[in-house]
Amino acid sequence: MANSSKRVTPRQxxxxxxxxxLMAMLAMNVSSDxxxxxxxxxxxxxxxxxxxxxxxxxxxxxxxxxxxxxxxxVRPWFEKAQxxxxxSDSLFNYSEELKTRIVVMADGKNxxxxxxxxxxxxxxxxxxxxxxxxxxxxxxxxxINNYRDQILNMLTDSVQSEIIKDNFDTEVPAKGIALGxxxxxxxxxxxxxxxxxxxxxxxxxxxxxxxxxxxxxxKTNIDASDVRVNELGAFVIPTSQNVVRGGRxxxxxxxxxxxxxxxPNIYVGGKLVETKNGWYEIPCNSTGDFTMNGYIETTDGSxxxxxxxxxxxxxxxxxxxxxxxxxxxxxxxGYDNPIAVSVPGVPANKVSAxxxxxxxxxxxxxxxxIARPAKLGEDVVISVSAEQDGRVQSMGDYKFRVRQLPDPxxxxxxxxxxxxxxxxxxxxxxxxxxxxMKSDGIIAAIDDGxxxxxxKVISFEMVTFDNMGNAMPELxxxxxxxxxxxxxxxxxQRGKRFYISNVKAQxxxxxxxxxxxxxxxxxx
Numbered sequence: 001m002a003n004s005s006k007r008v009t010p011r012q013x014x015x016x017x018x019x020x021x022l023m024a025m026l027a028m029n030v031s032s033d034x035x036x037x038x039x040x041x042x043x044x045x046x047x048x049x050x051x052x053x054x055x056x057x058x059x060x061x062x063x064x065x066x067x068x069x070x071x072x073x074v075r076p077w078f079e080k081a082q083x084x085x086x087x088s089d090s091l092f093n094y095s096e097e098l099k100t101r102i103v104v105m106a107d108g109k110n111x112x113x114x115x116x117x118x119x120x121x122x123x124x125x126x127x128x129x130x131x132x133x134x135x136x137x138x139x140x141x142x143x144i145n146n147y148r149d150q151i152l153n154m155l156t157d158s159v160q161s162e163i164i165k166d167n168f169d170t171e172v173p174a175k176g177i178a179l180g181x182x183x184x185x186x187x188x189x190x191x192x193x194x195x196x197x198x199x200x201x202x203x204x205x206x207x208x209x210x211x212x213x214x215x216x217x218x219k220t221n222i223d224a225s226d227v228r229v230n231e232l233g234a235f236v237i238p239t240s241q242n243v244v245r246g247g248r249x250x251x252x253x254x255x256x257x258x259x260x261x262x263x264p265n266i267y268v269g270g271k272l273v274e275t276k277n278g279w280y281e282i283p284c285n286s287t288g289d290f291t292m293n294g295y296i297e298t299t300d301g302s303x304x305x306x307x308x309x310x311x312x313x314x315x316x317x318x319x320x321x322x323x324x325x326x327x328x329x330x331x332x333x334g335y336d337n338p339i340a341v342s343v344p345g346v347p348a349n350k351v352s353a354x355x356x357x358x359x360x361x362x363x364x365x366x367x368x369x370i371a372r373p374a375k376l377g378e379d380v381v382i383s384v385s386a387e388q389d390g391r392v393q394s395m396g397d398y399k400f401r402v403r404q405l406p407d408p409x410x411x412x413x414x415x416x417x418x419x420x421x422x423x424x425x426x427x428x429x430x431x432x433x434x435x436x437m438k439s440d441g442i443i444a445a446i447d448d449g450x451x452x453x454x455x456k457v458i459s460f461e462m463v464t465f466d467n468m469g470n471a472m473p474e475l476x477x478x479x480x481x482x483x484x485x486x487x488x489x490x491x492x493q494r495g496k497r498f499y500i501s502n503v504k505a506q507x508x509x510x511x512x513x514x515x516x517x518x519x520x521x522x523x524x
Contacts, residue, residue: 038119038194045201052208059215060085066222077218079252080154083237084218088211091147095200095207098136101128102200106193116194125196129188134340137184144168144203151210160213167206234296234308248281248389251312253296264298284316331400333360333376334509335453339369343395346386356383356397373402404511408444408455410503410519412436423447430524433494441480444505444515455505458512464488464498497522 060081067078096113103111105124111117118124129137148168155161172186181189188196237252253266253275266273266280273280273294282292295309331337339362341353353369355362359380360373373380380402384395412424414435423443424431444455457479464472474485481489492498500519506512 038192038198039116042194042198042201045198045205049201049205049208052205052212056085056088056208056211056215059212059219063215063219074222077222080237081215081218083252084151084154084211084214087147087150088207091143092204092207094140094143095204098128098140099197099200101136102193102196113197116197119192119194121193122190124193125188125191129184129196135184137188138182141170141183145170147207147210151214154214155217157213157217160217164206164210164213167210234310248284250279250281251292253280253294253310264296266294266296268292268294270294287316289313289315330403331371331373331380332405332509333373333402334507334511335372335405336508337371337373338365339371339382340367341369341382341384343384343386346388350387351384351395352386353382353384355380357381359402371400373400376402376404378402405453405507405509406446407513407515407517408446408453408505408507410442410444410457410460410500410505410515410517411447412439412441412500412519412521413443414439424521426520426522428520428522430522433489433492433523436489436521436523437486439481441476441478442500442503442519443479444503453508455507458504458506460503461501462488462498463501464492492523494523 063074063078063081067074099113100111102124103113103116105111105127106118106121107116127135129135129140145168148164148170151164151168152161155164170183172181172183187199191199234253266275268280290313292312292314293310295307297305297307299305339353341351342348343351348367353362355371357378357380359375359378360371362369362371362382371380371382380400382398382400384398385392386395387393409425412431414422414424414431415438416422416432416435442457442460444457446453446455459478460476462474462476462481462485464474466472472488474482474488476482476485489498498521500521503515503517503519504512505515
């Protein structure tokens with residue numbers, strides 16, 4: 001079977017060049033129209049990626065066909081091909097998830113990666129990738145490094161290795177705008193949404209090209225003759241390099257291009273070990289960084305002993321979980337606070353949480369939880385546990401401060417000339433008199449872009465001033481304008497103003513409060 005190492009096509013070179021030029025133009029703060037260029041590059045990369053995906057699927061299907069015909073000969077390479085596909089799909093899908101998060105952050109829950117509305121949004125990528133509590137930037141950085149190292153371990157072509165090293169390089173230039181920044185800050189800090197999505201699409205394209213290089217190499221090795229045995233190498237393929245204390249480190253130890261009918265001898269720490277189909281496990285009861293060293297021995301077609309050394313690093317960490325309030329950094333008493341709970345590497349259906357100090361309730365809701373603290377001034381303690389290897393393990397306790405809901409802002413809700421509902425907040429702006437007269441009254445809400453919590457208005461005063469400067473207050477009819485208030489507003493000319501004050505409101509926590517804020521209303 002011929003070895004046809006893949007080279008970069010002219011089309012791919014053009015796409016890469018366009019990507020570099022657009023990034024440079026963006027750095028010079030050119031017109032926002034240039035952002036549309038990222039869509040063109042992203043579409044080109046997406047088409048190239050789709051073609052590469054189909055090409056890789058064809059190679060993998062050929063693997064499966066040969067596996068059916070000659071399982072003993074093909075099995076080692078087929079298993080490694082499966083691993084490469086799994087590794088590539090994992091990074092590819094993770095990149096797609098990050099693209100979706102960035103677009104949803106920029107355009108809202110109905111955001112479409114293929115049709116970004118707010119291309120120039122500088123906050124979405126920063127929030128998704130660099131948020132101190134939930135940012136994915138460092139995790140993406142680590143995942144890319146691990147993927148690159150795993151792929152390079154399976155390649156023998158020096159040219160392909162250099163291409164992959166360059167495509168997955170995570171070094172940050174030590175000068176210019178990159179000075180003092182880490183990898184994730186250099187690529188995503190204040191990066192427009194369109195640029196961040198294009199960068200992730202390019203990463204997906206690089207993943208498919210790297211996957212092709214390895215699959216093509218593995219496919220060639222199926223027919224490796226005895227003369228090519230010198231190119232054999234030992235590989236340790238772990239299920240994970242990070243292990244929670246109390247769990248087990250699991251790895252697949254194989255020798256590339258070895259006929260599966262010849263079972264190699266595996267030595268770890270200088271001792272021959274018994275494995276089941278190449279699987280080897282080490283108990284992990286202490287935290288820290290560890291290295292598993294050893295070698296594999298087998299015989300070639302001439303009966304000579306072939307030895308290949310291997311070394312695999314892994315890390316054992318204490319149990320850890322991530323607990324974050326979806327909309328805020330604190331929890332509010334008497335209010336349903338959305339909570340996100342996750343444990344890295346553990347499926348959501350294997351993770352559970354509870355309030356362990358009795359201050360309120362915690363109930364599952366959709367993909368997260370709803371926390372409702374009962375007492376002010378007493379922290380809420382959320383305890384997280386996860387099921388691993390058939391047993392439940394504690395992942396830690398997490399404290400949240402409990403506060404009372406802040407006061408809402410009084411507003412007038414009205415329908416504009418286009419039929420859209422608007423909220424008038426004062427602040428020197430004007431409200432059409434015709435729209436004001438059609439409004440029933442006022443509302444009160446916390447509406448700051450982070451929270452959107454409505455309050456029940458109990459009463460309020462409307463204050464106007466006569467020509468002598470005397471205040472003339474009128475009491476409302478609950479949350480609605482009274483007939484006297486309506487009559488007073490009707491007499492006011494455009495440009496005149498009045499004030500809404502002494503607003504009494506009750507929140508979802510049941511607490512009634514008098515608002516200090518005054519709403520200044522100017523008629524247009």
